[in-house]
Amino acid sequence: MNFKNLREYLAWLYFQYLLITGIYVLEPWEKSIFNSILFTAIAMVIYTSYVFVPIHVRLALEFFSGICGGQPESTVALMN
Amino acid sequence: MTESPATKPVDGEACERVKNGLKPERNGLVRSLHRCHERQYKHHSLADEEEVHTASHYGSLYTQPFLESFEETPMLVAVLTYMGYGILTIFGYLRDFLRHWKIERCYIAREKEEQRDFVPLYQDFENFYTRNLYMRIRDNWNRPICSVPGAKMDLMERMSNDYNWTFEYTGRVVQEVINMGSYNYLGFAENTGPCADSVAKVTAEYGVGVASTRQETGNLDKHEEMEKLVAQFLGMESAMAFGMGFATNSMNIPALVGKGCLILSDELNHASLVLGARLSGSTIRVFKHNNMQSLEKLLREAIVHGQPRTHRPWKKILIVVEGIYSMEGSIVRLPEVIALKKRYRAYLYLDEAHSIGALGPRGRGVVDYFGLDPCDVDVLMGTFTKSFGAAGGYIAGKRELIEFLRSHSHSAVYATSMSPPVVEQIITSMKCIMGEDGTTIGRERVTQLAENTVYFRRRLRELGFIIYGNNDSPVVPLMLYMPAKIGAFGREMLKRNIGVVVVGFPATPIIESRARFCISAAHTTDMLDRALSVISEVGDLLQLKYSRHRKRPLAARPFDDSVYEDIDD
Structure with a gap:
C-alpha cells in the first residue's frame, strides 16, 4: 500500500482495526461503546503500570540486593 | 497446486490427447506426469498422508494432472x-x-x-x-438487477436508513457492473442472438405454458425433442427433463432408493441431494469431502456388516456425488469413484449441476473432463439453469431407469411440464454447444471458459489470495475469513463496479467465509483484468492476501522428474 501522508495511513490503520475486531459492521453507537470500553481498559492498564511498576521494580531491586549485596559484608565481619 | 510454466506445455499435451479422443498411452511421459503430480501434491498442498496414498494408488486412472488445493487457514487469521x-x-x-x-x-x-x-x-x-x-x-445479498445477468449487468440502487432492516430504492441504476456472480458459465444468459430469436419464435407458436403435467395433456413434441437431444448430448441411452433442478434431486432419489438401501453421500453435497436422501427413508452415511479412502471404508463396512441389527445385505448402495462442488470449487475424483463403484458393485448418482457445459473439452461435464465412458455412471443428473441459461433439470441413464422414473418419480407425475420457451432455450443452447447449429460458437465458448478459468485462478494465486478448489473449476472461492470482511468486500467491490457473491456462515463453516467468483465464457480478458486489478486493490485495502505460498517464485520450483524417482512405488 502506498500512502500519500500520515493521515491516510492512520485512516487505513483504523480501517484494519474495524475489520479485524469486526466492529466495522456495528452501528455507530455500538462502535463508540466498544471503543470506549477498549480504550478505558487500555488506559487503565497503562495507568496501573505507571503507578505500580516503579514500586515493584524498587522492591525487586532491594530484594535482590539483599540477597547478593548483603552476603560479602557479613563474611567480612566474620573475618574480623 | 500450481502449474509451473515449465510443466505447462506438457500438461497441455496431455490434455490434447484426451481432446482428440485417444486413450493416452501409459508411456513414460504420462507416468512421470503422475509422479510429479503426486509429489507436488505431497509437497505443496499440505494434504494428509492418506490422501496422497490414495492418489498414488489410483494415480494411473487420471489422464491429466488433477490439481486441487485447499490451503490451510493461517493460525493468526483463525484466532x-x-x-x-x-x-x-x-x-x-x-x-x-x-x-x-x-x-x-x-x-x-x-x-x-x-x-x-x-x-x-x-x-x-x-x-x-x-x-x-x-x-x-x-x-x-438479494440485490435486484434490472438487465440480463450476462457478463455485465445493471443493479437497482438501494439504500437503508435503519441499518439494513428495510431498503428504499433511490430510483437510480448502477450501470455496467461486471457480473462475477452468475452461474452463467457459457454465457447463454443473453437477450440477443440465435437462442433469444428462436425462443421468441417458439413463444409465439406454442405460448408460454401448457398448464398440465407431462403424463396428462402437457406433453409437447418440443419436450420429446429436448429429451432425445439431452440423451444424445450426454451419450446416454435415454434422458428425461424436469421443470425444476432442485426437485430433480429431491424427488428422484426417493424414487430410486428406499428402506433397506444405503446412501453414501459426500459431506458437502447440495441441500437438494441431502433432502432427497432424507426423504427416501434409506440409511445415509456421509463420507469426507472427495476422500476416496473414507468412501472405500464406508463401502467395505456396508458390505461386510450389512444392515444394522438384521445384518442382511443392503438392497442397494447408492453413492451420491456432485461434479463441481459449488462452495469449494473442487471437482469430484470421478475415476476413483467409478473404480470403487465397480469394485464394490454400488450404484453411482452424479449431480452435474455445475459441471455440465462448464467442464470437459466438449462441454459434456465432468465425465468428459476425465475422458470416461458416461455409461459407467448409473444416474446422471444435471441442471439447465447454469450453463444453458434456461431452467429445470434432467436425469439421464439406461432406458429402463428412465422408464421407471417416468412412472414413479413424483416430479414426473405431478409437476407441470416445462414451458416451451424454456425448452427451446435448452435445445438451441445445447445444439450450439454440440456444434449442430453449423457454427463453432459453442465449442469456442467452452474453450474460452476453460482459458478464462485457468487465467483467473492463476492470477489470483499470483496476487497472493487463498483460493480453494481445482485448477479447472470455473467456481473460484476466495477466502475472506473474518465476518466484517464479508460485508466490506462486497461493498468495496460494488463501489468499484464489480458485482460479487460473498458467502457466510449457514452455507460455509463459520470461519471459512468466502467470496465466490463464477467465471463465464462471456467475460472478456479486458473484463477479467479489470476485475483482477480491483480485487487486488480491495485485497490490499482489506488485507486479504493471506496466502503464504506467494513468496515462492513459480518458475523456480524444482520440476525435474528424475528427482522424484524414489517417490513412486
Whole structure:
C-alpha cells in the first residue's frame, strides 16, 4: 500500500482495526461503546503500570540486593 | 497446486490427447506426469498422508494432472476470526437484551405473547445469527438487477436508513457492473442472438405454458425433442427433463432408493441431494469431502456388516456425488469413484449441476473432463439453469431407469411440464454447444471458459489470495475469513463496479467465509483484468492476501522428474 501522508495511513490503520475486531459492521453507537470500553481498559492498564511498576521494580531491586549485596559484608565481619 | 510454466506445455499435451479422443498411452511421459503430480501434491498442498496414498494408488486412472488445493487457514487469521465473531456475539446479546426489554424496536419475527409457554421458535443459533450478524451486512445479498445477468449487468440502487432492516430504492441504476456472480458459465444468459430469436419464435407458436403435467395433456413434441437431444448430448441411452433442478434431486432419489438401501453421500453435497436422501427413508452415511479412502471404508463396512441389527445385505448402495462442488470449487475424483463403484458393485448418482457445459473439452461435464465412458455412471443428473441459461433439470441413464422414473418419480407425475420457451432455450443452447447449429460458437465458448478459468485462478494465486478448489473449476472461492470482511468486500467491490457473491456462515463453516467468483465464457480478458486489478486493490485495502505460498517464485520450483524417482512405488 502506498500512502500519500500520515493521515491516510492512520485512516487505513483504523480501517484494519474495524475489520479485524469486526466492529466495522456495528452501528455507530455500538462502535463508540466498544471503543470506549477498549480504550478505558487500555488506559487503565497503562495507568496501573505507571503507578505500580516503579514500586515493584524498587522492591525487586532491594530484594535482590539483599540477597547478593548483603552476603560479602557479613563474611567480612566474620573475618574480623 | 500450481502449474509451473515449465510443466505447462506438457500438461497441455496431455490434455490434447484426451481432446482428440485417444486413450493416452501409459508411456513414460504420462507416468512421470503422475509422479510429479503426486509429489507436488505431497509437497505443496499440505494434504494428509492418506490422501496422497490414495492418489498414488489410483494415480494411473487420471489422464491429466488433477490439481486441487485447499490451503490451510493461517493460525493468526483463525484466532482473529473467532475473536471477531466473539465481539459480534456479545453485541448481539446486548441488542437481544434491549429488544427483550422493549428498549429498542424488534423488526424481525419473534415469540408471540400468546405463545409464551410454547417451545421457543426464534432462539436457536441460526436465528440469532440472522438477527444480529446477517442483518448488519444484508445489503450484500438479494440485490435486484434490472438487465440480463450476462457478463455485465445493471443493479437497482438501494439504500437503508435503519441499518439494513428495510431498503428504499433511490430510483437510480448502477450501470455496467461486471457480473462475477452468475452461474452463467457459457454465457447463454443473453437477450440477443440465435437462442433469444428462436425462443421468441417458439413463444409465439406454442405460448408460454401448457398448464398440465407431462403424463396428462402437457406433453409437447418440443419436450420429446429436448429429451432425445439431452440423451444424445450426454451419450446416454435415454434422458428425461424436469421443470425444476432442485426437485430433480429431491424427488428422484426417493424414487430410486428406499428402506433397506444405503446412501453414501459426500459431506458437502447440495441441500437438494441431502433432502432427497432424507426423504427416501434409506440409511445415509456421509463420507469426507472427495476422500476416496473414507468412501472405500464406508463401502467395505456396508458390505461386510450389512444392515444394522438384521445384518442382511443392503438392497442397494447408492453413492451420491456432485461434479463441481459449488462452495469449494473442487471437482469430484470421478475415476476413483467409478473404480470403487465397480469394485464394490454400488450404484453411482452424479449431480452435474455445475459441471455440465462448464467442464470437459466438449462441454459434456465432468465425465468428459476425465475422458470416461458416461455409461459407467448409473444416474446422471444435471441442471439447465447454469450453463444453458434456461431452467429445470434432467436425469439421464439406461432406458429402463428412465422408464421407471417416468412412472414413479413424483416430479414426473405431478409437476407441470416445462414451458416451451424454456425448452427451446435448452435445445438451441445445447445444439450450439454440440456444434449442430453449423457454427463453432459453442465449442469456442467452452474453450474460452476453460482459458478464462485457468487465467483467473492463476492470477489470483499470483496476487497472493487463498483460493480453494481445482485448477479447472470455473467456481473460484476466495477466502475472506473474518465476518466484517464479508460485508466490506462486497461493498468495496460494488463501489468499484464489480458485482460479487460473498458467502457466510449457514452455507460455509463459520470461519471459512468466502467470496465466490463464477467465471463465464462471456467475460472478456479486458473484463477479467479489470476485475483482477480491483480485487487486488480491495485485497490490499482489506488485507486479504493471506496466502503464504506467494513468496515462492513459480518458475523456480524444482520440476525435474528424475528427482522424484524414489517417490513412486
